[in-house]
Amino acid sequence: MLNVAIIGLGRWGQTLVASVQEKSDLLRFTTGATGSRAKAEAFAAGAGITLKDSYEEVLADPAVEAVVLATPHLQHAAQIEAAARAGKHVFVEKPFTMSKASAEAAVAASEAAGITLALGHNRRFHPHMQRLRALVRGGELGTILHCHAELSSPTGLFLPKGVWRTDPEQSPAGGMTGLGIHLVDSMIDLFGAIEAVACQSVNRVAPSGAEDTTSVMLRFASGQTGTLLAFTATAPVFRFSAYGAKGVASITTPTLGGFSLEPAPTAPGQPAPAATHETLAGFDTLHAELEAFARAVRGQAPYPIPPADMIHGVAVLEAIVAAVGRDRFVPVA
Structure with missing residues (x-):
């Protein structure tokens, strides 16, 4: 123990x-x-x-x-x-x-x-994310064209000005540090290095004055593209989709409990194979990550987020913050 x-x-x-x-x-x-x-x-x-x-x-x-x-x-x-x-x-x-x-x-x-x-x-620890990782790495989606991810929360509607979570030094670019950074990590995990980003981030309704509406465009070293949305002043939503030449796979619901795979047609004029839809309830990702930490400490298995990914995720966040309001792509260090 x-x-x-x-x-x-x-x-x-x-x-x-x-x-x-x-x-x-x-x-x-x-x-x-x-x-x-x-x-x-x-x-x-x-x-x-x-x-x-x-x-x-x-x-x-x-x-x-x-x-x-x-x-x-x-x-x-x-x-x-x-x-x-x-x-x-x-x-x-x-x-x-x-x-x-x-x-x-x-x-x-x-x-x-x-x-x-x-x-x-x-x-990273949810079975649906693990399944999506296997589809991408196994080539079952074909060449990846684009990924889209969105994560929203109502917390910004209730946080007052003056707390650290609404401090732009602690939480720059709206919901990026609380929400969007998770999406960035998933993108790095599944699709590799991100080389440039563009971002707009504004305040619409959050009473603290903090930015609550953030959207990001991303360009990957592989050539694929991506988009990311992080909102802190609306209903909780999660969606993560990978668009490949052979089909589209998506994870949905705030608990990541929904999974769908929609294959592309294999020949002109032919219907696409039937889509699959699955649901998984009750999986505790926090329990899973902390037990993975304990196993890593005991030398039983490496922790699945390598240090290079930790560093690159921060570099992407830093570039997103730098890109706010600049109306152009900013390279990732």
Whole structure:
């Protein structure tokens, strides 16, 4: 059993804890630290978590083998490097860091220390995403022409001005750090390197004034194209589609529970083969990613997001932020 500390016990930190506490034979949260201790004490007590006064105190605890970072985005890089110096394995929520340079430094520190470094892109672990990956890599969709992804949430309708999630330094380009970065990661996983992006991001209704409507065009090194939509002020929606010469495969619903495959015709004037539609309910991607982290720490299997993908995802995010309002494509570093 891996003894883990949770750093950050806001809504998402508590969600991560709840996904595995007393539900996993591989890891358990024993310790924690948070910036709002009074708000987290009741939850921590109920979950059997001992709260420390600081991150530094957590890192000094020899009983803690690993840390899970559910903290503001700009803190990630320094916190990863501090954990590496302390010899603690790290699972960090997305976005990995906020610049390519800091991502490279965090990876270098982790590799030098010999710790396991994992990134919280939970959608990679869903069986429907794994099936789509197999279709793409196996060539069953043919040459990929385009991918389209969209992810939306109503959270921006209720977040006030002044909290870190509406701070443009912590959360630039609207919903990119909270939503769109997941779509970028899935695109990198399935289709490889992204070489250039264009972006428009505006505020339409969010009362904080934060950008709530973000759209991105992407160009891949392979030659295919892509589009991405991230909205923070509407109903929750998820869609991820790959358009290939042999057919279109799509994942839908916020839980990724819907899957469809629509083959293209194989000859002129002939009807296309019948489409398939499937549903899978109840799969917990957070549980899956945290157990994958525990297995990686124990040397049982590598964590499925390689450091190169972590760094490239941040480089793409950095380019998207730089592209906002420029009305042209910006190259990815």
